[in-house]
Amino acid sequence: MLGNTSTRSGFAHNGINALVLVLSMFLILSLSVSSAFAAADVSVTFPNGGEYWADTQTVTWTSDTDPALGWQINLYWNSGTESSTLVPYIAGTARSWDSFDTTGFSDGSDYFVEIVNRDDYIPTLSNTFIIDNTAPEVSTVSVAYPGTQAESKNIDEVTLTTTVSDSPAGISSVTIDASNIGGGASVTMYDDGSNGGDATADDNTYTAQITVSGTSGDDYQTVTATATDNAGNTNTNTGTV
Ligand SMILES: [Ca+2]
Ligand SMILES: [Ca+2]
The missing domain is CATH 1.20.5 (Single alpha-helices involved in coiled-coils or other helix-helix interfaces)
Structure with missing residues (x-):
């Protein structure tokens, strides 16, 4: 036992x-x-959140290793439910890719890219950015003359107004070429309720006041407003003084 x-x-x-x-x-x-097989320390540096992108852009990232099988870059949107492979393979030594043609995708505000280390298929995501390849809408420039005048003469101050809109990037600036009536070639138009004779802030109606000079005789002159959105798309429209 x-x-x-x-x-x-x-x-x-x-x-x-x-x-x-x-x-x-x-x-x-x-x-x-x-x-x-420790995951590489990867981070997306551009886009990294809040960019307004049009045309062709460069994606950049950092990494502490060069994956032997290279990188893949994917694009996501619609709350991450839709995606597209932007490029299936880039050499592991690469830290940028300069061929992201954003015009192949609809305007939207919740895009993000994914850098994939092809050695381990661990993804690294960017923050969301905007794609906007559509020019702003710009209305015909209207002209307000002093008092009850229907036309202007030299030394008169005219108020030029245009209404613009843009989505999803939004308006960055509006200017007017008033050089035909003696003003500057790129005068800022305002939507702040105070400058340029603007009546109401943030109503998408932009104004500038120009003192007419240098014109001669009975004539009509063209002024041209240019709106630029935050992605750099521009559009113009004209008015007659
Ligand atoms: Ca736009
Ligand atoms: Ca306004």
Whole structure:
């Protein structure tokens, strides 16, 4: 009985030793594997959130390793439910890709890119940015003359007004070329309710006041408003003074 007990006890002891050995080997193996395949430290630097993109753009990123199997770049939108592979392979030494033609995608405000390390297929996401390849809408420029005048003469101050709109990037600036009536070639038009004779702030109606000079005789002159959106798209419209 004693012998049997001793044998069973020894067997149990050896079994625990074996289990510890297996667990140790597994732990060492796990550490080795995780070390050999540790995720690269990747971060997307451009776009990194809030950009307004039109035309062809360059995606840039950083990484502490060069994946042997290279990179893949994907684009997501519509709350991440739609996607497209922008480029399936770029060399692992690359940290930028300059051929992102945004005109192939609809205007939208929740795009983000994904840089994929093809060695381990671990993705790194950018923050969301806007794609806008549509020019602003610009109305015909209307002219308000002093008092009850229907036309202007030199030294009269005229108020020029245009209404613009843009989505999703929004308006960056509106200017008017008033050089035909003695003003500047790129005069700022305002929508702040105070400057340029603007009556109401933020109603998308932009105004500028120009003192007419240098014109001669009975003539009509053209003024041209230019609206630029935050993605750099521009559009113009004209009026007659
Ligand atoms: Ca636009
Ligand atoms: Ca206004």
